[in-house]
Amino acid sequence: MSNLSMHNTIAHWLMVIGGVNWGLVGIGMFLGMNLNVVNLVLGGVPYAEPAVYILVGIAAVVGIFGGCKCKGCTVAPMGGAM
Numbered sequence: 001m002s003n004l005s006m007h008n009t010i011a012h013w014l015m016v017i018g019g020v021n022w023g024l025v026g027i028g029m030f031l032g033m034n035l036n037v038v039n040l041v042l043g044g045v046p047y048a049e050p051a052v053y054i055l056v057g058i059a060a061v062v063g064i065f066g067g068c069k070c071k072g073c074t075v076a077p078m079g080g081a082m
């Protein structure tokens with residue numbers, strides 16, 4: 001993993017966390033359980049849970065527009081550091 005693409009790597013993993021978590025939320029609804037990992041881990045911490053959702057949303061928007069465009073990130077394209 002290169003430090004040069006750190007922003008895009010963070011954005012990538014935030015999107016992965018958001019996507020996997022959403023899948024678990026759906027499965028949890030079928031099973032009548034709360035499988036929302038973000039809620040289970042951070043639900044007791046004020047503002048931490050919404051902060052994660054907002055970060056995931058920002059990461060997704062950044063991803064839609066082609067990832068972080070800072071000097072370091074444009075050298076290593078998004079997803080290349082997985």
Ligand SMILES: [Zn+2]
Binds near residue numbers: 070073
């Ligand atoms: Zn960057």
